[in-house]
Amino acid sequence: MIERPVLVAEDDELTGRLVVETLREAGYRVIRGHDGDEALELVRTERPSLMVLDLNMPGRRGYEVLRLAPQERPPPLVLILTALGRAEVEREMRGLGADDFMSKPFSPAELTRRVASLLVHDARHAKDRRHGVA
Numbered sequence: 001m002i003e004r005p006v007l008v009a010e011d012d013e014l015t016g017r018l019v020v021e022t023l024r025e026a027g028y029r030v031i032r033g034h035d036g037d038e039a040l041e042l043v044r045t046e047r048p049s050l051m052v053l054d055l056n057m058p059g060r061r062g063y064e065v066l067r068l069a070p071q072e073r074p075p076p077l078v079l080i081l082t083a084l085g086r087a088e089v090e091r092e093m094r095g096l097g098a099d100d101f102m103s104k105p106f107s108p109a110e111l112t113r114r115v116a117s118l119l120v121h122d123a124r125h126a127k128d129r130r131h132g133v134a
Contacts, residue, residue, distance in 0.1 A: 005029040006115065007048035007076065009039035009065060011057040015104065019052055019081065022108040023115060036060030043069050043076060050077040050118060052111075055084055055093075066096050077118050081106060 006028045010016035016032060023030045031046055033039035037059035043051065051069065055062035062080070069076055077099045082089070085103030093101055100114055 004047055004049040005031045007031050007033060007039065007042050007046065007051040009033040009036070009042075009051055009057065009062070010054045010081070011035055012054070015054075015081075018108065019111065022111055023052075026112045026116070028115070036062060036065045039065050040068055043072050047072070047074065048076045049122070050079065050115060052079050052081050052115070053098075055080060055082040055089075063093075063096070066093065066098060070097055077122055079114060079118060081111070 006023055008016055008019045008023070008030055010019060010032075011034055016034070020030050020032055031042055031048065033042050035058045039051065039053070039057075040060060042048065053062050053065060060068075062082070066078055066080070069078065078097065079100040079102065080093045080098045081102050081104060083104045090101040099118055102111065102114065
């Protein structure tokens with residue numbers, strides 16, 4: 001299991017619960033933010049390894065969270081999970097720094113696979129950086 005938590009930033013209660021339960025069952029320590037402001041505060045205080053981020057939330061929208069979260073150290077990886085599944089939205093989010101993008105409705109198994117893949121890839125890069133490998 002990873003040391004730092006996974007943050008789920010989702011305002012829809014049912015979707016948020018599904019994501020949280022899916023990731024907890026996969027063995028992750030999960031924290032939950034219900035809006036963009038709470039998500040940013042949790043990024044600052046809890047320093048999550050990864051954030052599963054909805055774009056349409058009250059307060060600060062996901063776009064703004066995505067823009068501000070990398071200012072924190074260490075910055076979290078970001079997987080966008082949104083009902084706005086258009087290709088141009090995905091390109092825009094990746095351009096703003098998102099590491100992955102999934103559309104709703106989603107498969108819990110696919111969510112778990114993508115989270116694991118992002119975290120494993122990030123851990124390998126961190127190990128390479130510590131050992132001087134570019």
